Amino acid sequence: AQSVTQLGSHVSVSEGALVLLRCNYSSSVPPYLFWYVQYPNQGLQLLLKYTSAATLVKGINGFEAEFKKSETSFHLTKPSAHMSDAAEYFCAVSPTGGGNKLTFGTGTQLKVEL
Amino acid sequence: DGGITQSPKYLFRKEGQNVTLSCEQNLNHDAMYWYRQDPGQGLRLIYYSQIVNDFQKGDIAEGYSVSREKKESFPLTVTSAQKNPTAFYLCASSIPAGGMTEAFFGQGTRLTVV
Numbered sequence: 753a754q755s756v757t758q759l760g761s762h763v764s765v766s767e768g769a770l771v772l773l774r775c776n777y778s779s780s781v782p783p784y785l786f787w788y789v790q791y792p793n794q795g796l797q798l799l800l801k802y803t804s805a806a807t808l809v810k811g812i813n814g815f816e817a818e819f820k821k822s823e824t825s826f827h828l829t830k831p832s833a834h835m836s837d838a839a840e841y842f843c844a845v846s847p848t849g850g851g852n853k854l855t856f857g858t859g860t861q862l863k864v865e866l
Numbered sequence: 867d868g869g870i871t872q873s874p875k876y877l878f879r880k881e882g883q884n885v886t887l888s889c890e891q892n893l894n895h896d897a898m899y900w901y902r903q904d905p906g907q908g909l910r911l912i913y914y915s916q917i918v919n920d921f922q923k924g925d926i927a928e929g930y931s932v933s934r935e936k937k938e939s940f941p942l943t944v945t946s947a948q949k950n951p952t953a954f955y956l957c958a959s960s961i962p963a964g965g966m967t968e969a970f971f972g973q974g975t976r977l978t979v980v
Contacts, residue, residue, distance in 0.1 A: 761906065786968055795870075795956055795971035796909075842908060853899070853924070854958075854969055856908040 754779040756826075756843045758857035766865050771815075771830040773860045775843030778824065784846040785826045786854065787817055791839050799841075802826060813837070838864045868893045872957050872972035878980050879944070879951065887942045887975045889957035897962045898940035899969065902926060903954040912955075915940055916962055944977065952979045 759774040777783060784803050788796040800811025807819045817828045828841060840861050844854040870891045879885045891898065897916050901909040911924030915934040929948025934940055940959075944951045954976050958969040 788971075793954075793974065793976070795872075795973045796958075796969075797971070798968045801968055853911060853914060854909075856901075856910075858906060858908040 753855075754783055754845050754847055755855055756785075756845045756857040758841075758843050758860050760860055761858065762861045762863065764863040764865060765833045767835055768832050771828070771833045771837065771862065773828040773841050773843075773862065775817075775826045775828065775857060776824050777826060777843075777845050779845065779847070782819075782821060785817075785819065786844040786846070787811065787815070787826075787828050788842045788844060789813075789839050790842065790859075796842065799828070833862075833864045835864050835866075838862055870957055870959055870970055870972035872955075872975050874975060875973065877975055877977045879977060880980060882946045884943055884945050885977065887944070887955055887957075887977070889940045889942065889972060890938055891940075891957075891959045891970075891972075892938060893959055893970060894937070895959035895961055895970070896937065897960045898934070899958045899960075900924075900930070900932065900940070900942045901956045901958065903956060903974075909956060912942065951977055953977060 755778045757776045786801045787799040790796045800809045802819045810816045815830045840859045842859050843857040873888045899914040900912040913932040915921035931943045956974050957972045960969040961967045
C-alpha cells in the first residue's frame with residue numbers, strides 16, 4: 753500500500769525566509785503526488801501536482817516541488833515566505849492507473865513570523 | 867460558478883442520533899469522496915463513489931453510510947454506531963483518470979456531539 757510521510761508537524765519561518773516542507777512517499781511504482789493547502793475551517797486547495805511530465809513542478813502562490821525518485825521525496829518549497837502562507841499543508845499520493853483515491857500525510861502547520 | 871457545496875457548515879448531534887451531511891457538486895465529476903479530518907491525523911477516506919449507484923468503503927467506513935442516487939449528490943449519514951463522530955468532514959470530487967487528476971474539495975462540515 754502506498755503512503756506519504758510528512759516530517760515535522762509544525763514548521764516556523766520568518767517572513768521572507770525560505771519555506772521547506774518535507775514529504776516522502778512509499779510506493780512500489782512512481783505514483784502521482786499532490787500538495788494541498790488548508791486555511792482554518794476551510795476545505796483543501798490544490799497547490800501543485802506531479803504526474804510524471806516534469807520532475808520540477810511549479811504551483812500557485814510561488815510554491816514549487818521537486819520529485820526525486822532516488823530519495824522518494826516530493827518536498828515543497830517557496831523562496832520567500834509571506835504572512836499569508838500561514839496554513840496547514842498536506843502531501844497526498846494517488847496510485848497510477850488505480851483510481852483517484854488520495855492517501856494523505858498527517859499535515860504540516862506552517863507559521864510565519866515577522 | 868462550478869464547485870462543491872457542503873451543508874451545513876456546523877452540525878451538532880446528540881448521543882444516539884443519526885445525522886446526514888449534504889454534498890452537492892456541479893462540476894460534472896463522476897467520482898466523489900468523503901474524508902474525515904482529525905487534528906494531527908490528516909484526512910482519512912470514509913467512502914467513495916466512482917459512478918452513480920455504486921460506492922465503496924474507504925479506510926474508516928464503520929458507523930457511516932452513503933448513497934449515490936444522482937451524479938451531483940453524495941450524502942453521508944453518520945449513524946449512532948459511530949462512537950466518536952466529532953470531526954471535520956470534507957467532501958471531494960474528481961474526474962476518474964487513472965489517479966492523475968486532482969480532487970476538488972468542499973468547505974467542510976464540522977460535526978460536534980453534544
